[in-house]
Structures are given as C-alpha cells and as structure tokens.
Amino acid sequence: MKLTIFDCDGVLVNSEEIYLAAELEFLESIGAGFERKAYMQSFMGLSPGMWEAKLQTCVEAKTGAPLPRDFYAQIDRISTVRLEADLAEIPFARQGINKIAILRCVASSTPSTRLRWKLQHVGLIDLFDPHIFSGDLVANGKPAPDLFLHAATAMNALPHECVVVEDSVNGVIAGKAAGMRVIGFTAGNHCSADHGESLLRSGADIIVENYDDLAAAIERFARPH
CATH class of the missing domain: 1.10.150 (DNA polymerase; domain 1)
Structure with a gap:
C-alpha cells in the first residue's frame, strides 16, 4: 500500500x-x-x-x-x-493516524470550505494539509468513484496501491468502484452494533472498530498474499 x-x-x-x-x-x-x-x-x-x-x-x-x-x-x-x-475528533484519531507509515490524504463529500473548517476546528488539519480533497472537485460524488480516483491521481498512487477508510455504505461502494481496498470504520458513536455488517455487505474488505487497530489493519493489506 x-x-x-x-x-x-x-x-x-x-x-x-x-x-x-x-x-x-x-x-x-x-x-x-x-x-x-x-x-x-x-x-x-x-x-x-x-x-x-x-x-x-x-x-x-x-x-x-x-x-x-x-x-x-x-x-x-x-x-x-x-x-x-x-464537533470533536473521533477518539484517538491523532494518535492512530500518526502510527500509519504510508502517505495519507482526506477525500470527503463535504464542500471545501466546510471540510477545512471541520479539520481546523478539531485540530487535525496539520496531519493532512494540503492533501485535502472535497466533493466539489469532481462531477460525480460518492457512491461514484470519482473523488477517490481524483485523490489517488493527485497523490501519484494507483488505485490498487490505495486503502480507503470509510464509515458509510455510499463511501464503501465508491471505494470499491475505484478499485481500492476499503476498511469499514465503525469508531463513531453514530455506528450501531450491526453497522459493520452493513459495510461488509456493501463491499468493505474488513471492519475496524477503533483507531488502536487501524495501523495494523493497513499494514496487513501491504503484505504479500
């Protein structure tokens, strides 16, 4: 990856x-x-x-x-x-992201101004800036793959070299349509006990429930099968 x-x-x-x-x-x-x-x-x-x-x-x-x-x-x-x-960061987001050894970016359906405000407001923008891609950069939003493909191109990565971290059915569908590996992420309080099952049915490769386990899950994708 x-x-x-x-x-x-x-x-x-x-x-x-x-x-x-x-x-x-x-x-x-x-x-x-x-x-x-x-x-x-x-x-x-x-x-x-x-x-x-x-x-x-x-x-x-x-x-x-x-x-x-x-x-x-x-x-x-x-x-x-x-x-x-x-508005707050998902618990332990900063610590979890800092453990991930590969390149990272944000690709969100949120329009650019609001997206950057959210990241600034919770103190996470420095982890990603300037690699912050919003839905207003592409013609077709999620569940179309356009935004993820745009982000990969901008970051000089091929789709099979990318792993997407998503909490929504529409986002999972978009990531798989882009030809990427997708982690269904259920750390947010909005995720019910069976939300992971919905993400798996939509195509997620695995489910990760918190930031403590995210870096290890991404590393597993990078190992040869």
Missing part, C-alpha cells in the same frame, strides 16, 4: 452523529420521519447535491408534498450551531 485515503465525517470527526440527529429530528417535525438505520444507509456519505435531490424525492413520496422552501437553509442553520458547539 502506498496511500491511505480518509473520509472525514464519521471517520476523523464526529459530525455524522450531529447531522443525523438534526436531520432526523427536523424531518420528524414536518411529518416525514425515517427509521435511523435506513436513513443512514440511504443518505450518509452522499454529496450535498445528491443528498438534497434524493431526500426531496423520498419526502415527497412519504408526504405527498414538496419540502418546505426553506428546508435546507433551516437544516444547515441547525447543523452549523450544533457543529460549532459539539
């Missing part, structure tokens, strides 16, 4: 649990409630544009009416307030 590609939300920072709570609460308030596990599998990891389009369709099917005109603005306002108050 030459390159480790990290997702951000739910892998480096705890933003997924913040987003999920805000989105599910607000959807419930407008009569468009979702079961948490089904919502995570369908929507987590998508680019903002793909999330909005898919959610619009699903909510209209549930309620028979379009989303309120200010829906996305309200969700963004609620999420931003909670992120500013509660």
Whole structure:
C-alpha cells in the first residue's frame, strides 16, 4: 500500500452523529420521519447535491408534498450551531493516524470550505494539509468513484496501491468502484452494533472498530498474499 485515503465525517470527526440527529429530528417535525438505520444507509456519505435531490424525492413520496422552501437553509442553520458547539475528533484519531507509515490524504463529500473548517476546528488539519480533497472537485460524488480516483491521481498512487477508510455504505461502494481496498470504520458513536455488517455487505474488505487497530489493519493489506 502506498496511500491511505480518509473520509472525514464519521471517520476523523464526529459530525455524522450531529447531522443525523438534526436531520432526523427536523424531518420528524414536518411529518416525514425515517427509521435511523435506513436513513443512514440511504443518505450518509452522499454529496450535498445528491443528498438534497434524493431526500426531496423520498419526502415527497412519504408526504405527498414538496419540502418546505426553506428546508435546507433551516437544516444547515441547525447543523452549523450544533457543529460549532459539539464537533470533536473521533477518539484517538491523532494518535492512530500518526502510527500509519504510508502517505495519507482526506477525500470527503463535504464542500471545501466546510471540510477545512471541520479539520481546523478539531485540530487535525496539520496531519493532512494540503492533501485535502472535497466533493466539489469532481462531477460525480460518492457512491461514484470519482473523488477517490481524483485523490489517488493527485497523490501519484494507483488505485490498487490505495486503502480507503470509510464509515458509510455510499463511501464503501465508491471505494470499491475505484478499485481500492476499503476498511469499514465503525469508531463513531453514530455506528450501531450491526453497522459493520452493513459495510461488509456493501463491499468493505474488513471492519475496524477503533483507531488502536487501524495501523495494523493497513499494514496487513501491504503484505504479500
């Protein structure tokens, strides 16, 4: 292995649990409630544009009416307030990342400005800067492989030399579509007990539950079979 590609939300920072709570609460308030596990599998990891389009369709099917005109603005306002108050690194992220001997970068569906803010806010940006790749760099977001392939090219690595660390079904699908090894990472509090099974069904090569075990898992990929 030459390159480790990290997702951000739910892998480096705890933003997924913040987003999920805000989105599910607000959807419930407008009569468009979702079961948490089904919502995570369908929507987590998508680019903002793909999330909005898919959610619009699903909510209209549930309620028979379009989303309120200010829906996305309200969700963004609620999420931003909670992120500013509660955003933190996933436990032991810095220590775990520092043990990984190969090149590393971030490839996240989050737009560039918000992505860099998250990493700066929790004090992890120095581990990756300038190798931070956002969904607005490519035409097709996850679950398409475009962002991971863009990151590999920028880092001068071939797909088979890359291992992706992902917590979402859509991210796992993207990593496998890119021809990369994929670690399903379940250290975040948003991951239920059976979340790893969902990631394996989506194509993850292995599941890693915490940062203590991540470096060893990546090293195993590098050994000849």
